Amino acid sequence: MTTPIYEARDMVRTYGSVRALEGANFDVYPGEVSAMIGDNGAGKSTLVRILSGADKANSGQILFNGEPITLENPTDARIRGIETVFQDLALANHLNPIQNMYLGRELMKPGILGSLGFMQRSEMRIQGKNAFSALGATVRDFSGPVSGMSGGQRQAIAVARAAAWASDVIFLDEPTAALGVVQTKGVMDLIRRIRDKGIAVVLISHSMPHVLDVADRVHVLRHGKRVAVMEAKNTNVEELVGAMTGALDGKEAA
């Protein structure tokens, strides 16, 4: 745990006169769950978008494994093993879980058939099932369209898909926002299993109990800056809310 696998330094991002990020820092280590919390407009989503290649910062440095990198598009992040699950799932509802997992990364048949565009359907089915079960994502129907599945199931599929491809870092933006209690528990378990694989998990959430439950460290963002990093086991909801709202550093605010 000497070098962070993924690190952002002094990130600045402005949209016209709106300053979304004003020198934000962030870091995450392998096999760690780092939670990112903050009030609406604190810059969480902007930071995630930048670190997943969906947006570009005005200034600041991104370090991957200690090396500075630039991300032009999401593919640049993905080829480094950095995956993101956005809030709105982004599954193709008419396709089955296996097709969703391999969409955009289809396994092709070797030789001429492959260059003609033929896929290795059975191989994808076998490897895909293994990938899902390795993460303990209990997918009950691999051949049905994901639109026929519950919200929790589909979230689990979206997270497992990202985890199957993420070799180093996975961002989860509000993975439980649309879920009930039961499904939320399933996703939390999934997050732990991903962490146990040695992948760095970044969890963006509004839910303090979930954050304290699953995270190792909690990064608090406010007004486009990281204002605090806390060990989850040494903090509590009151302290986090205090850091989020600025109630704790009342002197500075006054």
Added chain:
Amino acid sequence: MSLKTEDAIGGHETEDSVIRKPLGARLGHTLKSQAMQIVLVWLGIVVIFSVLSPDAFLDITNFRNIAISVSILAILGVGTTLIIVTGGIDLSMGSILVFSGVIASMVMRGMGDGEGWGVAIAGILAALVSGLLWGLLNGFLVAKAKVPAMIVTLGTFGAALGLSQVLTGGIDLRAAPEVLVDSVGFGSLFGVPSLVIIATVVVIFGIVLLNHTKFGLRTSAIGSNAEACRRVGINVDRQLIKVYALAGLLAGLAGVLNLSFFRSTTIAGHSLTNLDVIAGVVIGGTSLFGGIGTVFGTLVGLFIPATLRNGFVILGVQPYWQQVVVGAFLVGAVYIDQTRRAANARGTTREPLFSRIFHRNSSTNTNRKES
């Protein structure tokens, strides 16, 4: 949230799974049987006509005629199915067919009164290229200019037909080399008409393309969720252009078959072809909203109107009734699609804001009780 809460909740998860599993499995079954249902409907029609007119209807030659009448539409149907699966629509294929036939005919006439294969092949290539170019234009306008597919193809529907009339002065051309007419138009292999063989090859090509290739998977995925495709790095615009281009190419091929079968460019004969094809695609179970569709379903969906027309003529019923019955089929097919989509949406898609708030509240309530 404490561990105790989670354990307590754990018990519910199994209940949840018991409720969900049959739902997913049932949906899978209905989807698979969708094509089967339509085959059964067609077989039902065949049985009724066979009983009513055992001699004239239940006859190899008669089925040959039905198959021939479906062939050209089926080739157009393959391209149209792919386009509708992407969530688009194509109204232009009848006009592209005519335009390609006109170009082929003009090229062949321009090469002198040669009746040989050289001239025929030049004509075929000319038709394929003109179809491909119209398809590329459609695709480019839909994908890059972001004009709705219905408007783009309504525009090219008029433009391709208009240009055909400009080029010919509105008078049908009849230049088609004998070799083409003899081999493609009226030829046959082991008693199977060439038109049917060519259409079968195209349909099999379409089935394999949609189910077994990356191209097919991405075509369905775009119709299902284009944004998801962009996020996984698929070039959605390029894929759309390819799909429209392929449909144009197939319309060009259909133009060659049309010219060799009718020995005429049939300029005035294809103004409703687009609606016939779309009706077949929809009756065959392809969703107009994209994401779901089968080429096989389209084939059966085209056989139903053709069989009805044929049967009505044999029975001496006014063939106009066919339009009435097909109209009813069309509305019925879309109704079934709608109920299917509604059933999908009920258990499944992102919960509306209302119930999300409800869920959030109930989870915080649980926490409060715990502490």
